[in-house]
Amino acid sequence: xxxxxxxxxxxxxxxxxxxxxxxxxxxxxxxxxxxxxxxxxxxxxxxxxxxxxxxxxxxxxxxxxxxxxxxxxxxxxxxxxxxxxxxxxxxxxxxxxxxxxxxxxxxxxxxxxxxxxxxxxxxxxxxxxxxxxxxxxxxxxxxxxxxxxxxxxxxxxxxxxxxxxxxxxxxxxxxxxxxxxxxxxxxxxxxxxxxxxxxxxxxxxxxxxxxxxxxxxxxxxxxxxxxxxxxxxxxxxxxxxxxxxxxxxxxxxxxxxxxxxxxxxxxxx
Numbered sequence: 001x002x003x004x005x006x007x008x009x010x011x012x013x014x015x016x017x018x019x020x021x022x023x024x025x026x027x028x029x030x031x032x033x034x035x036x037x038x039x040x041x042x043x044x045x046x047x048x049x050x051x052x053x054x055x056x057x058x059x060x061x062x063x064x065x066x067x068x069x070x071x072x073x074x075x076x077x078x079x080x081x082x083x084x085x086x087x088x089x090x091x092x093x094x095x096x097x098x099x100x101x102x103x104x105x106x107x108x109x110x111x112x113x114x115x116x117x118x119x120x121x122x123x124x125x126x127x128x129x130x131x132x133x134x135x136x137x138x139x140x141x142x143x144x145x146x147x148x149x150x151x152x153x154x155x156x157x158x159x160x161x162x163x164x165x166x167x168x169x170x171x172x173x174x175x176x177x178x179x180x181x182x183x184x185x186x187x188x189x190x191x192x193x194x195x196x197x198x199x200x201x202x203x204x205x206x207x208x209x210x211x212x213x214x215x216x217x218x219x220x221x222x223x224x225x226x227x228x229x230x231x232x233x234x235x236x237x238x239x240x241x242x243x244x245x246x247x248x249x250x251x252x253x254x255x256x257x258x259x260x261x262x263x264x265x266x267x268x269x
Contacts (some may be wrong), residue, residue, distance in 0.1 A: 003125075007095045007108070012046045012086030012254055018094075019043050020138025021164040022120060024052075029129035038217060040205050041133065042159050042166045043087060044145050046254040048096055049159050049166035051203045052081035053217055060221040066196045074195045078185045080219040082203035083109075084157055084168050086254070093125065100155060100170055102201045102219065104182055137162030148238045148246035156246045158235070165213060169202040169242060210234075213241070 004010050024039035036055035041048060058073050069077065085099030096109040111122035111131070120133040144160040154170035171178060181198040184190035190198070204218035213228040213236040228236040238246040 003093065003110075004090050007088055007090075007097070007110075010088040010090050010095070012088050012097065014043060014045060014087050014089050014094075016045075017115065017138075018087070018089070019045055019143070020162055021136040022133040023136050025119070025132040025134050027129065027131045029124075029127065039081075040136075040164075040166075040217070042161065042164060042205070044143050044159050044161055046086055047084065047145050047157075047159055047252065048087045049084040049157070049168060049203065050082065050096070051166065051205050051217060051219070054079075054081075057221070064222045066199055066220075069196075069199075071192075074192070074199060075185075077199040077219065078190075078195055080199065080201065080203075082168070082201065082219050084159070084166070084203070094122070100157070100168060102203065104175075104179055137164055144235060145252040146235065146249040147252045148242065148249045150247050153245065156238075156242055157252065158241075158249065160208060160235075163207055163209065165206055165208055165236075167202070167204045167206075167215075167236075167241060169245065171197065171199075171201040173197050173200075208236070212236070 020043060022041040022043065024037070025035070027034040037052055039052040041050045058076055060073060063069055063073065066074065080102045083098040083101040083105070085097045088095040088097055092113050094111050094113050098105055098109055108126070110125045112125055114121045118134065120135070122131040122133065144158060146158040147156060148158070149156040154172055157168040159166045173181060178198065181190055181194045184194060185198055202218065202220050202223070204215045204223055206213060206215040210230065212230060215223050215226045218224050228241045231237045235249055238249055
């Protein structure tokens, strides 16, 4: 399949078989094999969210905020893996358009996809790797793609399908200072305040039913186990989910190819 000349001209709509929750079974490249990272990818008809948690996570018992974290805990949090955005499919190629990314990745994330009877295999296009994904839930009718931020505030996003959800709240840092903080964190020269500001990116995964929305895994570990009650519309109470930072939920509209944010990099082949 020929790579599109401009991925942003590919509508962010995926075939039905992609929709649902996927759990990564394995990752293999030329030098590394990983079968222990807990990684989930939630896909709606237009949007994706991806959250990874490595097996070497330190304990966070008794911790309830970034301020309380030790230097070791804070260093681990700054290496978080989470991203979200529209998904674009062209033949067997999948482009995860990372509109929001914990690590601020600036290279295209494109895989060549092949379905088997019980898995989805992703092979690298720009690098040699293979990931195997197993579907946990799919083809549900109760799908949500919502946003809840106030104008000018960090994005708040909720994706849900088949009893599972991903919630995301961006960090307050704008792009330039966040990129600078990332470089300093990687070099080990970031100040404590810079680390805290960079780590303050909330991506949380969990399950929901009529009783509430329960967080099972998060880039902010002290959120795990929280049960957010439903509002009158059956979605999580946004004030509780966002710690008072969100406004009312509203539909997250599919990204138009004619309305690409100015901050989005145009990815070509």
